[in-house]
Amino acid sequence: MRSPGTRDAGSYRRLVEPFLPKWDALVRDFMSLPLTALPRDPLTLARFGLVGLPPSTWLTRRFHDDPDDYDAGIRYVAEDHDATLVKIADNAHNSLPERVRALAEKWPDKPPVTRYADARPVLYSAVPREEVQQILERINPHLLAELDEIVPE
Numbered sequence: 545m546r547s548p549g550t551r552d553a554g555s556y557r558r559l560v561e562p563f564l565p566k567w568d569a570l571v572r573d574f575m576s577l578p579l580t581a582l583p584r585d586p587l588t589l590a591r592f593g594l595v596g597l598p599p600s601t602w603l604t605r606r607f608h609d610d611p612d613d614y615d616a617g618i619r620y621v622a623e624d625h626d627a628t629l630v631k632i633a634d635n636a637h638n639s640l641p642e643r644v645r646a647l648a649e650k651w652p653d654k655p656p657v658t659r660y661a662d663a664r665p666v667l668y669s670a671v672p673r674e675e676v677q678q679i680l681e682r683i684n685p686h687l688l689a690e691l692d693e694i695v696p697e
Contacts, residue, residue, distance in 0.1 A: 563592055618663045622670035632667050632676055635660050636684035661690075668694045 563570055566588045573583040583589045621627045637643070639660050647657075664687075668676050673695045680687045 559595060563588065614659050615662070615666075618666050622666050625671055628667055628670045629675060629679065631663075632671070633679050633683055635663060635667065636680055636687055639687060640684050641686060664690065665694050673697070 566585055569584040570588050570592055573585060573589045618631070621631045647654075668691060673691070676691055676695065677688065680691055
């Protein structure tokens with residue numbers, strides 16, 4: 545995975561500069577999504593959405609050397625403390641029994657995804673056990689037994 549770094553400064557500038565004259569209204573409109581009120585400047589908001597919010601697959605391709613290598617992405621995330629905690633929370637949420645059951649019912653022909661379970665040893669070992677435990681207690685207590693196996697007290 546590559547860092548966006550300074551090489552993207554020109555792209556960022558080209559994205560943002562056209563919106564600077566209406567930036568305050570744009571930020572207020574964008575921060576009220578989902579819309580809780582009519583946008584102050586709906587045309588600017590729509591224009592920004594078209595150019596500023598590409599599909600996540602584009603971003604994945606942009607910053608991953610191999611976007612299909614999930615394990616490499618997990619190892620990269622595990623290099624950063626905060627990113628690891630966010631990914632642990634995401635992993636725990638995606639592994640809730642009711643979510644797993646719902647996905648199995650929605651796509652009965654697809655085999656269960658094991659990549660979340662495969663990622664846990666890398667993620668759990670990258671940060672203090674207590675922090676992982678706090679996240680799991682709050683989001684998915686079913687994973688606490690697995691934490692004990694991966695990172696014993």
